[in-house]
Amino acid sequence: LDVTEDQADLVFTVSVQGHGKYPMEPELEDPAVTVEACPDEAYRWALEYYVNQIHEMDAFVGDLIQELEARDERTVLVLYGDHLPALGLEAENMESSSLYRTEYIIWDNFGLEQQDEPLAAYQLSATVLGRLGITTGLMTAFQQTCREEPTYRADLRMLQYDALYGKGYCYEGEARYRPTEMEMGMVPIEITGMEQRAGDWFILGENFTPYCVVTQNGQLLDTEYEAPWLLRVTEEPNTADYRDLEISVVDKHNEVLSNTE
Structure with a gap:
């Protein structure tokens, strides 16, 4: 927001802290909120974990509004929840008697008239x-x-x-x-060299992440992340020329999201 002083901004943010899966055993040592009873005791600890995540998200929203109030820029903040937690909830558990309704909040710092609809x-x-x-x-x-x-x-x-x-x-x-043309990440991933040490191959470069995997001819090689400038390959790449290799960015299921050229 600070770098766009002369234009309007649209910021769309999705919170992820309250997303499941939630532990079914006690995990929090000193929770700010405790659950003393639960209609389904199997979900008691999961519910306690969830409400504490929501408690911290509420605090974040408070900090966000405080920061926005301090800015000398007309601002509108819209808040709503896009889905329910995975806690086995039914429509009868909801105050609205529906799993598909949620409250929304509109906050501003320049006096918009309140309209509820x-x-x-x-x-x-x-x-x-x-x-x-x-x-x-x-x-x-x-x-x-x-x-x-x-x-x-x-x-x-x-x-x-x-x-x-x-x-x-x-x-x-x-x-x-x-x-x-779109790419994953904010900065380009580059390979600058490779060398062999003690039986393993090390790929040198820039802007590596734990989701980077060395690829040769479309095949993912066993890769271990060492540092933003270093990856370890624990299998033979069948080349000593780093220009024969690519870096793939993968998700937790090893689905390729993007490749370097």
Whole structure:
């Protein structure tokens, strides 16, 4: 926010601290919140772990609002939960009697009038932007002007289909979005050399992470992360030229997310 003084910013953040899986045995030594009883005792410790994660996330939101209040910049903060915890909850456990409803909060630092109304998640952004006088974008304008029309849902489906899969009539037949070359990470991963020591091969380079795996001809080699500039390969790469190798960024299931060239 500090480096964009002369423009508006949209920051979309997803919290992950409250995500499961939650331990079914006691794990917290001195929890801020304790669960004394639980309708299903099998979930007692999982619930205690979860509520303490939520307690810390609440504190973070408080710190965030305090920081935003100190800024000399008009700001709107929207908060809502996008899913329930994996705690075996049923609709009857919810105050709203539904697993598919959540509260949303709109905070600002310049005195917007409070307006409470039920919204679908896909209506929220257009509603907030409308209160700020922002109508840019076809979907935003449609949500702001056609929500009360009797054919609203059918028209919304048709508009979405045309924009995503159809012939683009809504954009006068021109492709609105073009494929973009994207890479994982903020800085490029590079190999600068390789050398053998005590039977293992070491790959030298820059910006390695624990998710980097050395690849040769599309095959992932057994790789151990040593440092941002060093990877250990514990099998024979069948080459002494580092230019024959690539670095793949993989997830925990070894699915390749990106490759160096």
